[in-house]
Amino acid sequence: MTSTLKISLKANDKIYINGAVVRVDRKVSLEFLNDVQFLLQHHVLQAEDATTPLRQLYFAVQLMLIDPETADRSREEYRKMLARLLAILSDERLLAGLKHVDALVSEDQVYEALKVIRSLYPLEAELLQNAGTQEEIAEIALPRAVGQ
Template structure:
């Protein structure tokens, strides 16, 4: 069964090692085969991988595009180990990514890595800002 992809005007699509850019109107494509496929919105670059989880996603993305786990294995595991040290509560998502990579399901690993980005963002959204209120602040009131 073919994968159906609808592209907005100007939207890009990665198929294998090729970038396809849509013209000025909506387009529907049907793609048969097993080449890696990513929409523009799902592609990260070195410049856009600005957080630890995004760098993990980028490492998985490179494995997926190259269809070769060895491409980024060292980088990936270095990033994962650092991330787990900083965020041990992410172990469940990290285990999922690892299992998908080990079974060769790199697209599923990429989706799990996207959940890691969301998890990281959720943690960052709940970090208190400003300086903490200290008991000494209440003196003199």
Template sequence: MALKLSLKPGEKFVVNGAVIVNGDRRSTLVLQNKASLLREKDILLAEDVDTPVKHVYFPIMLMYMDPDGYKKYHEQFVLRMTEFLSVVEDAETKLLCVAISKDVMDGEFYKALMKCKKLFKYEQSRLAYEE
């Protein structure tokens, strides 16, 4: 199944570890085979990992983009997800964490990332509540 990407001018994305930048016009690309692809908005840089959810998201992203480092990143993911689950009280959020973990176990890293993005909203609401 092909993946169709509509890109904004100058938009960056990563395909199998290669950073690609779109030109100065909108364009559409079609990927005909399976590839690890992340848009700029879904990429988290190491220096931006500063919250518990980002510590969960980051190793999933690395497992997706760098399969050779899977073991190291998976250990980080398990540690961070365990820490996060130990402080979460909301049942719905716990179920989401279980679903993310299942996706990671199944090698469905992109699905896990998209589910993990939902945790950012939960985290924001908790941080705003505690301030």
């Protein structure tokens, strides 16, 4: 189903659209008349900021959208990370959220999957805070995502 979506950008904002990076030089509104995969600049996670398991998962999913040429490799890394998270986490809220993320990624709803991952950050922070020692947190940590 196709829907219309209107986005307003300020001067020098970037938007990632189907793998292309677009920067606007003045305030502008974009109206998408068909389905499109996009990511706003303020939702782009830099590699050095992927410091927690969910942020690393986000980074891998983000690369599927931003860099279509490496999407298959990013999807493979995402699958590995997700499997590890599902195996070690016991928090039902996080598990349910990650299963929802996986369903969205499987349906190629990458932008929606990123929104769900961002919504899980507070739960992850709570888990990491309650983990206590750095050794316990290190056990939860994942290998670096693709592109790092």
